[in-house]
Amino acid sequence: xxxxxxxxxxxxxxxxxxxxxxxxxxxxxxxxxxxxxxxxxxxxxxxxxxxxxxxxxxxxxxxxxxxxxxxxxxxxxxxxxxxxxxxxxxxxxxxxxxxxxxxxxxxxxxxxxxxxxxxxxxxxxxxxxxxxxxxxxxxxxxxxxxxxxxxxxxxxxxxxxxxxxxxxxxxxxxxxxxxxxxxxxxxxxxxxxxxxxxxxxxxxxxxxxxxxxxxxxxxxxxxxxxxxxxxxxxxxxxxxxxxxxxxxxxxxxxxxxxxxxxxxxxxxxxxxxxxxxxxxxxxxxxxxxxxxxxxxxxxxxxxxx
Amino acid sequence: xxxxxxxxxxxxxxxxxxxxxxxxxxxxxxxxxxxxxxxxxxxxxxxxxxxxxxxxxxxxxxxxxxxxxxxxxxxxxxxxxxxxxxxxxxxxxxxxxxxxxxxxxxxxxxxxxxxxxxxxxxxxxxxxxxxxxxxxxxxx
Numbered sequence: 001x002x003x004x005x006x007x008x009x010x011x012x013x014x015x016x017x018x019x020x021x022x023x024x025x026x027x028x029x030x031x032x033x034x035x036x037x038x039x040x041x042x043x044x045x046x047x048x049x050x051x052x053x054x055x056x057x058x059x060x061x062x063x064x065x066x067x068x069x070x071x072x073x074x075x076x077x078x079x080x081x082x083x084x085x086x087x088x089x090x091x092x093x094x095x096x097x098x099x100x101x102x103x104x105x106x107x108x109x110x111x112x113x114x115x116x117x118x119x120x121x122x123x124x125x126x127x128x129x130x131x132x133x134x135x136x137x138x139x140x141x142x143x144x145x146x147x148x149x150x151x152x153x154x155x156x157x158x159x160x161x162x163x164x165x166x167x168x169x170x171x172x173x174x175x176x177x178x179x180x181x182x183x184x185x186x187x188x189x190x191x192x193x194x195x196x197x198x199x200x201x202x203x204x205x206x207x208x209x210x211x212x213x214x215x216x217x218x219x220x221x222x223x224x225x226x227x228x229x230x231x232x233x234x235x236x237x238x239x240x241x242x243x244x245x246x247x248x249x250x251x252x253x254x255x256x257x258x259x260x261x262x263x264x265x266x267x268x269x270x271x272x273x274x275x276x277x278x279x280x281x282x283x284x285x286x287x288x289x290x291x292x293x294x295x296x297x298x299x300x301x302x303x304x305x
Numbered sequence: 306x307x308x309x310x311x312x313x314x315x316x317x318x319x320x321x322x323x324x325x326x327x328x329x330x331x332x333x334x335x336x337x338x339x340x341x342x343x344x345x346x347x348x349x350x351x352x353x354x355x356x357x358x359x360x361x362x363x364x365x366x367x368x369x370x371x372x373x374x375x376x377x378x379x380x381x382x383x384x385x386x387x388x389x390x391x392x393x394x395x396x397x398x399x400x401x402x403x404x405x406x407x408x409x410x411x412x413x414x415x416x417x418x419x420x421x422x423x424x425x426x427x428x429x430x431x432x433x434x435x436x437x438x439x440x441x442x443x444x445x
Contacts, residue, residue, distance in 0.1 A: 106437020
């Protein structure tokens, strides 16, 4: 029995296998439509989320399985003071696989340590969110046909954005990847990410505050939202939130096969005028998110199709 | 200075000078009623100076705790006045309830019953991280 708490737990071969199965689901969807018949997925969301919860639920229904849900901490026994360990032991009797989002870092790991069914971490505070990274990897793979030899621009909040750190870590496994890190000085990638991942693996990277001059180099542009909740001071948030806004003018010199990704929700960092540009992929990314979760559910339930 | 040799018990040797008392407290040796000697600032060829603890009782020693506080110590097990085992203690891969996570966002901050476990993530710089939230342990 296996859980997924941190993307680092997956070997490169396993990631490639998840992507291969996901690609097969896209190409031959019908053969998966009852792969999980009779199986139950429990979604335990102790923190608000729309897309991640619905994505998991839709993924399970897409495999012919069933879903039971806890949609907030207030409506669960956590409100009565039940521990994560006890909740996990209990849910193990009701479902075959569990998805957990929790405001406390490490809660899904505690659930996995005490559960007799696989646990998927759907976000633990600002810590890990492995299925977002799998979504990003599948999107890049499907849109570019490869995961190696490309220049990836990451733009916006590179300091607090957990998706950015996980993506850097995951893409660092592949050869010929170069990163261009675009952010205001206040929101630069933390030094431990540079030291422990980029420098350690000898990966080429550039840090810049100048968005427009680097756009022509990029194969992937990963935009992020500056998150209000990360700031103690409203003034700092207001000053930084509109620093980088992607508009059609800024794409004038971009490559024709550039792909623009965003973990969503978007606020205003990507102009809606770009939504119909063939290079915009952020809504396709939502679709890929569901597909890669289907692939992950199959893997953790050890269902072979 | 003469200290009797022990019959059945342990000798913790090669303790970094000055850490003897810390180890005495950490291992809960103050709670024992057998003879215990803490010898401080003994001349050592290897370390210059070292501390030694002798316990005249066959006790269980938490070698993980010991290795975290002072990697490089040795634990000699004595039986019938003879040395029967010599353990070289190095940095443990995992430690539990020796240090505590102070990250207010960590699950251990709200669930008091959880063991505080840290994993050695960088042997060279002796970095331990909380297994739940990956927060780096404060230097000892």
